[in-house]
Amino acid sequence: MTTRWRLQPQSVLFAIYLGALAALPPISIDMALPALVDIAGSLHASASQAGLTLSLFMAGFALGPIVYGPLCDARxxxxxxxxxxxxxxxxxxxxxxxxxxxxxxxxxxIQGIGAGAGMTVALAIVRDLFEGNAMQHRLAAITVVANVAPIVAPSVGVALLAAIEWRGIYGVMAVCGFLAAIVTWTGLVESAPRRSPDVAIAGLREQYRRVLTHRLVIGNILINGFGFGWMFAYVAGSPLVLLHVLHVRPVIYAAMFAMTGLGIVAGATINGVLASRGVGARRVLAVAICVTLAATLGLIAMNVLHLATLLTIMPLLVACTFCFGLAAPSATRGALDPVPELAGVAGGLLTSVQMLCGAASSSVVALLFSTSGPQAMSGVMFACALLGAITWIWVGKKGHSEVRRAAA
Structure with missing residues (x-):
């Protein structure tokens, strides 16, 4: 009798699998970007209608985790x-x-609603299977894998568009979802604690009340959301600033975008190293937020003094994306650690808030750019970092001390 294949939690393959689940949403957004013009022409739609394919996907992704969180805790x-x-x-x-x-x-x-399960359940699985620094290492690995994929997704989208047109891009997404489902069906072992589904569903309001009123949990959810906000403000503003204001060639812009993406990967990697050396989450978050505040103030100063060039602003932008990668695993751990029995609810809320902050910050940049120019991007990035700092102060030392004692 043959032994059935299983994903081993300590394996590199398991980390890649979880990262791939978390990467489904950004891949589904970035890979479709090059196809918007073709979609509008093929379906006789306006450019704004084609753009709604991204907006509705993000709306579904923001709403889905609110349901998936308690559902994965219950079922x-x-x-x-x-x-x-x-x-x-x-x-x-x-x-x-x-x-x-x-x-x-x-x-x-519908696709966006489905994509919301990936990150939500991946975070809950990590909380089920890992503790302390091991959990933070795995969260850092997920951050690395999830943020490498969006770097290459637009290029993949361009290649697919040339080879099999825009419908083929969505077909490839469907294949990716199907393959992930096959791996999940055959290789994933259920990790949730055994609970009564009826009790969990009936207590939905109480579950969210506990998460929303827990200062450490909601504080770290907000810090992660504001970090994603400053990063998405850059994502929305960078083509406007680099291509239309600084007149950078598209190939150079693509290289710069990849560089800032690698900054996220580097930050998450260093987060794992710091965790292994016992550096506390609160200290890591403080460094990430303070460096981002300094970098965004630098961007604002460059614009005011008319010194903004590719060479002067790129190090500051890389610093900001690096700091998101540095902060995200620690903030995620801080949100999941205090409520292991509600890891799905906390993970779902974290995912929804993250997407809502990203959508809000990018929308504000787009709205303000016509009147404020490059300061729209810099100002929104600074505002998100400032909100993160205020939240860090509000959380205080007590909550993080409790997490360290629980992990010891």
Whole structure:
């Protein structure tokens, strides 16, 4: 009798698997970016309607985790993840065969709702299987894998667009979702504590009340969200600043964008190293937030003094994305550690808040850029870092001391 293949929690393959789940949403956004013009032309839609394929995906992704969180606590990680991957796959298929823009928009909303399961359940699985520094190492690894994928996704989208047109891009997304579902079905072992589904569902309001009123949990969720906010303000503003204000060539912009993406990876990698050396989460978050405040103030000063060039602002932008990579694993651990029995709820709320902060910051940059120019990006990035600092002060030392004692 042959032994059934299983994903081993301590293996590199398991880390890649969790990172791939977390990477599904950004891949689904970035890989489709090059196809928007072709979509509008093919389906006789306006550019704004084609842009809604991204907005509705992000809306679904923001809403889905609110349901997946308590569902995976109540019914288990594996069935919840399979449900989300099934929706993601069906949404991809629907997008690939959509005869009109309305069907495409509906399919992208479904795909976004399905994608929300990946990050939510991945975080809950990490909290189930790992403790202390081991948990932070795994969270750092997920951050690395999840942020490498968006760096290459636009280039993959361009290649797919040339080879199999825009419908093929959504078809590839569906294949990715299907393969992830197969790996989940065959290799993932249920990690959730055994609980009564009826009690968990009936106590949904109480679960969210506990998470929302726990200062350390909600504080770290907000810090992570504001970090994602300053990063997404850069993502939204960088093409406007670099391409239209500084007139950087597209190939140079692509290289600079990849450099800032690698900054995230470097920050998450160093976070894992610091965790292994016993550096506390509060100290790591303080450094990340303070460096971001200094870097964004530098960006504002460069704009005011008319000194903004590629050479002067790129180190500051890399510093900001590096600091998000440095802060995210510590903030995520701080949100999950205090409530292990509600890891799904906390993870789902963290994922939703992260996406909402990213959507809000990028929208503000887009709205202000016509009147404020490059200061729109710099100002929003600084505001997010300042909100992160205020939240860090509000959380205080007591909560982080409790996490260290629990991990010891």
């Amino acid at each position: 288990g990680r594996k069935p919840t993840l399979l449900l989300g991957l099934a929706l993601f796959t069906l949404g991809g298929i629907g997008s690939a065969v959509a005869p009109g823009i309305s069907i495409l928009l509906g399919a992208r909303l």
